[in-house]
Amino acid sequence: DAGITQSPRHKVTETGTPVTLRCHQTENHRYMYWYRQDPGHGLRLIHYSYGVKDTDKGEVSDGYSVSRSKTEDFLLTLESATSSQTSVYFCATQQAIAPPELQYFGPGTRLTVL
Amino acid sequence: KNQVEQSPQSLIILEGKNCTLQCNYTVSPFSNLRWYKQDTGRGPVSLTIMTFSENTKSNGRYTATLDADTKQSSLHITASQLSDSASYICVVSAYSSASKIIFGSGTRLSIRP
Secondary structure, three states: OOOEEEEOOEEEEOOOOOEEEEEEEOOOOOEEEEEEEOOOOOOEEEEEEEEOOEEEEOOOOOOEEEEEEEOOEEEEEEOOOOHHHOEEEEEEEEOOOOOOOOOEEOOOEEEEEO | OOOEEEEOOEEEEEOOOOEEEEEEEOOOOEEEEEEEEEOOOOOOEEEEEEEOOOOEEEEOOEEEEEEOOOOEEEEEEOOOOHHHOEEEEEEEEEOOOOOOEEEOOOEEEEEEO
């Protein structure tokens, strides 16, 4: 367990409202990731970070933005939530990619957009 | 196209029996393959990680195999327990890429007493 916490754990919001999810890690891992998990799909990468203030897009980044001002925190923002963003969101961390090391996942945030 | 396909989608076995889950991938260039266990309502937890030079890796009752030539992997569970009921996810990473991490859709395993 890499000491990853996510907040909130559950959230219900309305279409059009902004939402921010927080991921916090205590292991000083360099890489941090946001994924979404939907029925029938594998986890899909939204955004990732390879250092403080260094972020890049994943395959499903539309409608999402991220920020990483400190090593331990990675924020995911939905500027204007839509029903299609109802999902379970997982944060993950990884110390290195070469040589490859394990990814550690947080407990998830269940987001419902009405 | 980079893909990871797992089979079967779901599996039910009796407690104490063995089972094998399959994973085929087309991710290139290949770096490593991981198996994760995901309990309902929880985040995935790593079971094994293998690079191209490794063809088997064990973690207790879990044994993963990798054939990099045929791009296939399997996860064998020995003497299953009720606590093994979970989804098992195969994940393949491309070489030196922080973002090209492809997840399979998982196999949902149910262990019956």
